[in-house]
Amino acid sequence: MEQFPLNILGYLINCFLIILFVVVLAKFILTRPGKDLNTIFLGPIIKDFSEIIFNQARKFIPIEEESNLSITLLVVFVVLFWVVSYFIIK
Incomplete structure (x- = not known):
């Protein structure tokens, strides 16, 4: 029963x-x-959300070139997804 809230939290994070x-x-x-x-289609929404994500990421990852920052963020998201899936969701 204690694992159930962690599973829900893990799925929400993922x-x-x-x-x-x-x-x-x-x-x-x-x-x-x-x-x-x-x-x-949905281009302006993608543009706005990605600018928010990139501005926040630049505070922690000092990469100015947008393509390198995109690749770095994609790798970070995959690693975090794996960590949450492996350690939180059981």
């Missing part, structure tokens, strides 16, 4: 990490040269 991962991945893929996020 859902949040998946959303962050998808937003950063979409920004990474959709910001190729010649593409405008404002013309793509």
